[in-house]
Amino acid sequence: MTPTELHVPFNRAGMLGREMAYVTEAMSTGVMDGDGQFTRQAGELLAGLTKAQHVLLTTSCTHALELAALLLDLNPGDEVIMPSFTFPSTANAFALRGAVPVFVDCRADTLNIDERLIEAAVTERTRAIVVVHYAGVGCAMEEIQRIADRHGISVIEDNAHGLAGAYRGRPLGSFGALAAQSFHSTKNVHCGEGGALLINNPDLVERAEMIRDKGTNRNEYFRRKVDKYRWVSLGSSYLLSDLLAAFLSAQLEALPTIQARRHAVWNAYHEGLAVWAGDNGVVRPTVPADCLHSGHIYYLLLPDQTVRKAFLEHLARQGIKATFHYQPLHQAPAGERFGRCAPEGCPISTRVADQLVRLPLYSNMTDAEAARVVAAITDFVVS
Numbered sequence: 441m442t443p444t445e446l447h448v449p450f451n452r453a454g455m456l457g458r459e460m461a462y463v464t465e466a467m468s469t470g471v472m473d474g475d476g477q478f479t480r481q482a483g484e485l486l487a488g489l490t491k492a493q494h495v496l497l498t499t500s501c502t503h504a505l506e507l508a509a510l511l512l513d514l515n516p517g518d519e520v521i522m523p524s525f526t527f528p529s530t531a532n533a534f535a536l537r538g539a540v541p542v543f544v545d546c547r548a549d550t551l552n553i554d555e556r557l558i559e560a561a562v563t564e565r566t567r568a569i570v571v572v573h574y575a576g577v578g579c580a581m582e583e584i585q586r587i588a589d590r591h592g593i594s595v596i597e598d599n600a601h602g603l604a605g606a607y608r609g610r611p612l613g614s615f616g617a618l619a620a621q622s623f624h625s626t627k628n629v630h631c632g633e634g635g636a637l638l639i640n641n642p643d644l645v646e647r648a649e650m651i652r653d654k655g656t657n658r659n660e661y662f663r664r665k666v667d668k669y670r671w672v673s674l675g676s677s678y679l680l681s682d683l684l685a686a687f688l689s690a691q692l693e694a695l696p697t698i699q700a701r702r703h704a705v706w707n708a709y710h711e712g713l714a715v716w717a718g719d720n721g722v723v724r725p726t727v728p729a730d731c732l733h734s735g736h737i738y739y740l741l742l743p744d745q746t747v748r749k750a751f752l753e754h755l756a757r758q759g760i761k762a763t764f765h766y767q768p769l770h771q772a773p774a775g776e777r778f779g780r781c782a783p784e785g786c787p788i789s790t791r792v793a794d795q796l797v798r799l800p801l802y803s804n805m806t807d808a809e810a811a812r813v814v815a816a817i818t819d820f821v822v823s
């Protein structure tokens with residue numbers, strides 16, 4: 441085999457359906473800014489899938505989270521509870537408003553925020569709980585919602601991993617007052633860069649549209665509700681171009697194909713690595729019975745950082761690109777500066793950050809590529 445045949449990348453941004461045709465069509469209409477025909481189409485597909493009451497496409501998940509933070513009207517010193525084991529944007533969006541991210545540890549089984557530790561982190565300054573459905577496995581949303589209700593605070597889902605996943609039969613993204621999606625090219629459904637804010641509280645829709653549209657009431661003007669549009673609130677430019685929405689529409693239409701492939705690879709890893717993992721003290725992902733996972737990430741927990749380094753080098757020698765993440769936010773320079781840990785600390789986040797490996801997983805990955813990864817891994821012996 442030639443070296444290129446041997447190579448298995450970590451991610452390959454896929455085109456599975458009518459992306460090219462839709463982008464061409466969007467260009468030919470001449471509407472290339474936001475809120476055109478494909479924005480409507482992608483929004484409807486997303487609403488159908490997530491059961492969200494209202495969908496606003498945005499330029500990224502990071503921007504959808506910033507929009508959520510603006511909608512909360514946070515004041516400096518307000519606190520937002522979230523996991524430490526997540527991507528920086530989860531915290532950054534709220535820190536930008538002067539709020540303090542309060543980091544709670546994750547569960548050792550799902551790596552999701554540990555719902556049993558949340559209530560101890562609530563203070564009179566707490567305004568919201570942000571959850572991340574890690575790897576597309578749902579957090580304990582009923583328990584978390586009960587805690588939020590007891591304290592009169594909002595739940596926000598960073599649902600970057602969770603599209604097409606469900607918890608107790610309900611789609612991820614439909615639990616929080618607000619949920620943020622990512623369509624970055626590493627996510628299940630993508631348009632290069634993009635995102636969406638799902639809004640499950642109708643009172644927030646009008647303000648959300650204004651914030652997304654540079655703080656203006658331009659949308660009301662187009663609907664002829666006002667005779668001129670003006671600067672009416674804080675806001676920014678978070679609207680996705682219709683060209684990207686066209687690409688996104690094609691991806692959303694291809695979702696069944698995307699999910700079937702991702703689940704096939706996920707299952708091939710899970711079954712193919714069961715014996716090897718048991719023999720080598722390696723932990724495979726846990727999916728609780730009440731969760732339908734999204735097939736976003738397949739990860740392994742190796743015994744320690746030294747073994748992980750040797751493991752990644754072993755795969756790299758065979759042309760296989762695996763990676764690791766997250767550097768826990770409570771130990772990150774900006775996390776220490778802008779946030780703080782909940783009283784119990786985040787020891788599990790610190791430990792799994794040293795152990796975790798993400799295997800290649802993308803929407804056009806072949807069975808042969810998955811088999812090659814499994815073969816390379818089962819060749820590795822933890823000494």
Ligand SMILES: *Cc1c(COP(=O)(O)O)cnc(C)c1O
Nearest residue numbers: 500501502527529600622623624
């Ligand atoms: C990818 C990701 C983001 C950021 O998404 P963008 O669309 O690139 O802004 C935020 N949170 C989590 C958990 C992510 O995985």
